[in-house]
Structures are given as C-alpha cells and as structure tokens.
Amino acid sequence: MHKSPALRRYNYTVLGLSLAYMGALFGIVALFRTRPPHGALAYAAAILPALPLVGIFLAWGRYLTDEPDEYIRMLTIRQTLIATGFMLSATTIWGFLESFGLAVHIPAYAAGILWFAGLMLGGCVNIFAVRTGRS
Amino acid sequence: MKNRLKVLRAERDWSQADLADRLEVSRQSVNAIETGRYDPSLPLAFKIAELFDLAIEDIFTSLSKEP
Numbered sequence A: 001m002h003k004s005p006a007l008r009r010y011n012y013t014v015l016g017l018s019l020a021y022m023g024a025l026f027g028i029v030a031l032f033r034t035r036p037p038h039g040a041l042a043y044a045a046a047i048l049p050a051l052p053l054v055g056i057f058l059a060w061g062r063y064l065t066d067e068p069d070e071y072i073r074m075l076t077i078r079q080t081l082i083a084t085g086f087m088l089s090a091t092t093i094w095g096f097l098e099s100f101g102l103a104v105h106i107p108a109y110a111a112g113i114l115w116f117a118g119l120m121l122g123g124c125v126n127i128f129a130v131r132t133g134r135s
Numbered sequence B: 001m002k003n004r005l006k007v008l009r010a011e012r013d014w015s016q017a018d019l020a021d022r023l024e025v026s027r028q029s030v031n032a033i034e035t036g037r038y039d040p041s042l043p044l045a046f047k048i049a050e051l052f053d054l055a056i057e058d059i060f061t062s063l064s065k066e067p
Helices: A005-034 A039-047 A050-066 A070-099 A110-131 B005-011 B016-023 B027-034 B042-052
Strands: none
Touching: A005 A039, A005 A050, A050 A070, A070 A110, A070 B027, B005 B016, B005 B027, B016 B027, B016 B042
C-alpha cells in the first residue's frame, strides 16, 4: 500500500480534525440544550462543528496538490470526481423530490456526508478498475 | 502506448519495488505503467529513460507505430 509523506500528513490531519469535530459537535449540542446562546454568539457556536469538516476538505485539496506520485494522484483525482458527481447527483435528485413533496427535508450539511460516501464509492471504483486492468 | 519496461527491469534483475525506489514512485505506478494501464507523464518518461540510459522511444512505442 502506497503511503507517501503527503498521505501520512493527510491522515494525521484528518484524525485530529475528526476528534475536533466530535468534541465541537457534542459541546455545541449540549450548549444549545442547556444554555442556548443568542445573537452573533449563536451563529458562531452553530458554525463551530462545521469548521473541522471544512478543514478536512482543505486537507484533501492539499493532499491532491502534495502527492508526488502522478499515478496515485490520477487515481485520487478520479476518486474525487466520482465523489463530487455522486454528491451533486444525489442532492439534485433529492431536491426535486423534496420540491414536489415526495421526500422529507434534509439539512444542507448532508451534502458533505454524501461527498464522503462518494469518496468511498470512488475508492471502490478505483480498486475495481485496477483489478480488472482498466487502470 | 506499449513499453519494454518489464524486459528492461528483468535484464537488471530488479523487482517492481526496486524500480519504484529508483524512480521515487510507488510500486503500483510501476505496475500500472508496465501493464500499459497508465501512460507516464513526459517528465517521468524522461526519468525512466535516463535510468536505463536509453532514449524514450527505445522504451515506449506508440500504438500507431506498431507493425
């Protein structure tokens, strides 16, 4: 398994940001339940759990830039394109279903979750393509 | 694009990992190039050619130039 310094840095960054996300999420949920903040503080508090996730997107972008192996970079870019296409398709379809009252409303942050699911899908496509000799 | 990478590597008794180390790429990259699943960039093709002390066209052949 290829593990460049760029990939190791990405993995450590994601680990740290995931822990920060969990901490922020539990903390902010507890805060809004017990002592709900008001005004600008409420906005700042609500945004807090999103920031580590934004950090993960940035870390992914940095990894794509820093990965020195061009073949691995090509696979990673394909994985990213599949993830983005999957997320855009799923949210577009869901949006129309929602508009016509055929589906419940889902929060916008679901797009990020779908993108991460798309990365897993892209990883599977890469494994399939490599094993079947399609690059 | 076809290439003679596997033959050239075998002549030197190098494993894919040995060649990957010399080229500073992953073993997966060497495997993908050898099996024709991935065409390397021009800088990597030059690096491969320099490693074997050959011209790029002595290693890589365009499919349109195939007999």
